[in-house]
Amino acid sequence: MTDAALPAQQAAERIAALRSEIDAHNYRYYVLDEPSVPDAEYDRLFKELRALEAEHPELVTAESPTQRVGGEALAAFGQVRHEVPMLSLGNAFEEQDLLDFDRRVREGLDLPAGDLFGGGAEVEYSCEPKLDGLAVSLLYENGQLVRGATRGDGSTGEDISANVRTVRNIPLKLHGSGWPAVLEVRGEIYMPKAGFEALNARQLENGGKTFANPRNAAAGSLRQLDPRITASRPLELCAYGVGRSDGGLPGNHIDMLKALKGWGLPISRELKLAKGIAECRTYYQAIGEKRDALAYEIDGVVFKVNDFAQQRELGFRAREPRWAIAHKFPAREEITELLGVEFQVGRTGAITPVARLKPVQVAGVTVSNATLHNMDEVARLGVMIGDSVIVRRAGDVIPQILGVIAERRPADARAVHVPERCPVCGSAVERTQLVKRSKGRESVSEGSIYRCVGRLACQAQLKQAIIHFVSRRAMDIDGLGDKIVEQLVDKGLVASPADLYTLTYEQVVELEGFAELSTKNLLASIDKSRTPSLARFIFALGIPDVGEETAKLLARALGSLERIGKALPEVLTYLPDVGGEVAHEIHSFFGDAHNREVIAQLRERGVAFQEEGELHAEFAACASLAGFIDKLNIPFIAATGAERLAARFGSLEAIIGADWLDLRQVERLNEKAARALRDFFDAPENAERARAIEAQLREFGMHWDSERKAAAGLPLAGQTWVLTGTLEAMSRDQAKERLEALGAKVAGSVSAKTHCVVAGPGAGSKLAKANELGLKVLDEAQFIAELETLQQ
Numbered sequence: 001m002t003d004a005a006l007p008a009q010q011a012a013e014r015i016a017a018l019r020s021e022i023d024a025h026n027y028r029y030y031v032l033d034e035p036s037v038p039d040a041e042y043d044r045l046f047k048e049l050r051a052l053e054a055e056h057p058e059l060v061t062a063e064s065p066t067q068r069v070g071g072e073a074l075a076a077f078g079q080v081r082h083e084v085p086m087l088s089l090g091n092a093f094e095e096q097d098l099l100d101f102d103r104r105v106r107e108g109l110d111l112p113a114g115d116l117f118g119g120g121a122e123v124e125y126s127c128e129p130k131l132d133g134l135a136v137s138l139l140y141e142n143g144q145l146v147r148g149a150t151r152g153d154g155s156t157g158e159d160i161s162a163n164v165r166t167v168r169n170i171p172l173k174l175h176g177s178g179w180p181a182v183l184e185v186r187g188e189i190y191m192p193k194a195g196f197e198a199l200n201a202r203q204l205e206n207g208g209k210t211f212a213n214p215r216n217a218a219a220g221s222l223r224q225l226d227p228r229i230t231a232s233r234p235l236e237l238c239a240y241g242v243g244r245s246d247g248g249l250p251g252n253h254i255d256m257l258k259a260l261k262g263w264g265l266p267i268s269r270e271l272k273l274a275k276g277i278a279e280c281r282t283y284y285q286a287i288g289e290k291r292d293a294l295a296y297e298i299d300g301v302v303f304k305v306n307d308f309a310q311q312r313e314l315g316f317r318a319r320e321p322r323w324a325i326a327h328k329f330p331a332r333e334e335i336t337e338l339l340g341v342e343f344q345v346g347r348t349g350a351i352t353p354v355a356r357l358k359p360v361q362v363a364g365v366t367v368s369n370a371t372l373h374n375m376d377e378v379a380r381l382g383v384m385i386g387d388s389v390i391v392r393r394a395g396d397v398i399p400q401i402l403g404v405i406a407e408r409r410p411a412d413a414r415a416v417h418v419p420e421r422c423p424v425c426g427s428a429v430e431r432t433q434l435v436k437r438s439k440g441r442e443s444v445s446e447g448s449i450y451r452c453v454g455r456l457a458c459q460a461q462l463k464q465a466i467i468h469f470v471s472r473r474a475m476d477i478d479g480l481g482d483k484i485v486e487q488l489v490d491k492g493l494v495a496s497p498a499d500l501y502t503l504t505y506e507q508v509v510e511l512e513g514f515a516e517l518s519t520k521n522l523l524a525s526i527d528k529s530r531t532p533s534l535a536r537f538i539f540a541l542g543i544p545d546v547g548e549e550t551a552k553l554l555a556r557a558l559g560s561l562e563r564i565g566k567a568l569p570e571v572l573t574y575l576p577d578v579g580g581e582v583a584h585e586i587h588s589f590f591g592d593a594h595n596r597e598v599i600a601q602l603r604e605r606g607v608a609f610q611e612e613g614e615l616h617a618e619f620a621a622c623a624s625l626a627g628f629i630d631k632l633n634i635p636f637i638a639a640t641g642a643e644r645l646a647a648r649f650g651s652l653e654a655i656i657g658a659d660w661l662d663l664r665q666v667e668r669l670n671e672k673a674a675r676a677l678r679d680f681f682d683a684p685e686n687a688e689r690a691r692a693i694e695a696q697l698r699e700f701g702m703h704w705d706s707e708r709k710a711a712a713g714l715p716l717a718g719q720t721w722v723l724t725g726t727l728e729a730m731s732r733d734q735a736k737e738r739l740e741a742l743g744a745k746v747a748g749s750v751s752a753k754t755h756c757v758v759a760g761p762g763a764g765s766k767l768a769k770a771n772e773l774g775l776k777v778l779d780e781a782q783f784i785a786e787l788e789t790l791q792q
């Protein structure tokens with residue numbers, strides 16, 4: 001824009017426009033803590049204004065933003081005058097800017113210029129990251145922190161002493177000795193990335209406003225009139241300089257920072273000395289590579305002439321030191337236009353909005369799509385199609401939309417609507433409210449997701465489901481890449497994972513990229529996948545929220561697909577790490593007729609698990625009746641109430657049957673709670689459900705701990721028995737009942753922990769295993785004899 005100098009009239013107009021735009025951004029950024037444009041855009045405006053002013057020095061005025069540093073102090077805080085002004089830094093964007101800076105430094109110091117082969121005298125520079133937070137001044141008198149202030153406009157800032165004192169890594173008293181009696185430390189207060197994420201998550205949960213980036217979060221937290229709020233925010237200081245001091249400091253910047261460190265002030269761990277500008281360049285590259293791994297956001301590095309005498313010699317130009325420069329990294333935030341929103345359908349049918357953007361370069365990469373996560377995010381951002389949006393790209397993460405520049409909204413901007421029908425299959429789109437139960441039993445909305453109800457009839461879901469089914473950690477079918485899955489679905493050869501097992505040579509060889517050998521290989525690897533472990537198979541089913549670990553847990557704890565399929569959600573929540581949502585997903589997956597049909601087909605087509613085992617200790621472990629009552633979520637009955645009920649009544653049946661008078665006897669159970677309990681169990685479906693859950697827990701081997709205690713005195717307490725083969729004198733159930741009455745646990749399969757195996761005629765593998773393990777084996781007659789002795 002400044003390649004050809006503008007005529008004076010046009011330049012004056014452009015300068016006026018730039019100034020008012022920059023002033024408006026400054027006000028939003030510095031005073032309101034609400035950024036209106038990304039730094040990169042702001043820097044560009046600033047650079048353009050600076051260049052124009054350089055061409056037309058007669059147009060420079062004292063009010064120009066280039067002549068001052070920031071915004072105005074907020075009236076609500078006390079004002080602080082900075083005796084030594086808090087300055088800004090010049091920026092280098094390109095390497096040439098850096099070389100020019102070094103040249104000006106050498107010229108200013110009268111040092112001989114280097115040539116192509118180096119030579120000349122090298123200047124020593126200190127190198128530090130440029131932290132993205134808020135500049136502060138901390139005044140120490142006789143080693144005590146007496147005042148903290150923001151930069152404000154560079155000459156006057158706000159008194160934020162009370163807030164600054166809450167920042168954990170700012171010493172209230174200097175350590176050691178030898179510090180100047182008056183020492184004004186300058187540094188950056190910032191919010192580490194992890195703290196920022198956690199704060200935003202917390203804000204979301206409490207319905208508060210979220211922050212666009214750690215810088216705004218730090219600024220917003222520090223400018224709180226209530227220091228308790230500041231104290232709750234994860235802020236940190238990094239000291240990078242000294243303002244006022246009454247002598248007694250080392251003669252160069254790095255030694256001075258080390259002295260500050262010795263007095264208890266945090267300084268950058270990345271601080272380095274560079275000999276000459278070439279080493280500065282290496283530092284810039286090294287920090288650039290480390291940028292993502294750093295715990296905090298940086299937007300560049302700062303180079304400062306290390307020697308204080310040289311700094312004094314160089315002095316200042318307007319409000320910037322001639323001895324320092326900020327070398328900025330490519331911006332990670334840019335502005336572009338939201339052209340439209342498309343909806344993608346995932347494996348579980350979840351419909352996610354994806355932003356289509358006018359292509360824009362962000363940190364060296366062209367960005368044309370960004371994730372919008374879900375409709376709650378769209379609502380939170382308040383974004384409309386046609387809006388100018390701020391996009392951010394960092395590392396390998398998918399680009400994100402940070403915010404909307406509301407002032408630039410065009411008149412024809414359109415709202416974002418979720419389609420009523422799935423964009424892929426045309427099925428209905430259903431909205432699911434995600435609900436989290438809190439302690440107080442109220443339901444708290446956790447947002448909503450939209451799902452296409454088409455399931456495997458939706459090609460998008462079908463493709464994703466099959467890609468997941470065949471993946472390495474699931475059924476591990478080699479040679480079935482995404483493109484092949486797409487072909488199989490598009491050609492109608494596969495309409496469910498079960499159809500993979502009916503594929504023929506003729507069908508596969510016809511596919512693009514297949515020949516005789518590759519076809520044979522694919523069919524062989526499909527065949528080989530027929531005997532997965534139960535855990536792999538469950539994972540492969542792609543039940544929403546059931547990852548590999550949960551699949552392993554389900555397989556181990558329940559041992560068979562049949563038990564997993566019929567487990568009630570409340571029962572599933574007895575498993576470690578299975579919460580209500582996951583339990584519900586598992587239960588409804590197996591409740592779905594179509595899913596059951598696919599599973600049946602898989603089994604018919606030869607998919608058989610390597611093992612279907614016994615119930616594992618997860619359920620056998622004793623459970624408390626109190627915990628069970630608590631799980632029923634009865635209004636007004638909290639954990640302690642549940643404990644008292646369990647202690648008084650001892651069994652679910654007794655609680656269900658308790659009348660009003662019985663209930664009123666329970667210590668500290670108030671009338672409201674007693675009534676709520678009665679109402680709950682008076683509803684037959686609640687009592688039935690509670691009984692069903694209890695029955696299933698028992699079927700899965702659970703005993704109430706109260707019963708355990710009672711069982712401890714019984715002859716077979718602590719023993720595990722296995723019944724196999726046919727019994728003639730009694731049914732298996734009767735035998736089980738009698739053993740349990742004697743305190744034994746009856747398991748479905750034999751292991752080293754089994755105490756005794758009762759083997760009737762027709763006993764097979766279990767008997768063989770018992771013999772192999774050298775366990776005690778009884779036939780039916782011996783068993784009956786033993787029961788009789790034990791019962792005497």
Ligand code: IVH
Pocket residue numbers: 087088089128129130131132133134135151188240241302321324326
């Ligand atoms: S030195 C006279 N060092 O950048 C030099 N500033 O654009 C004054 N900043 O207001 C600043 N990290 O908020 C310096 N290591 C660092 C810095 C740093 C971040 C910020 C600071 C300053 C702004 C200047």
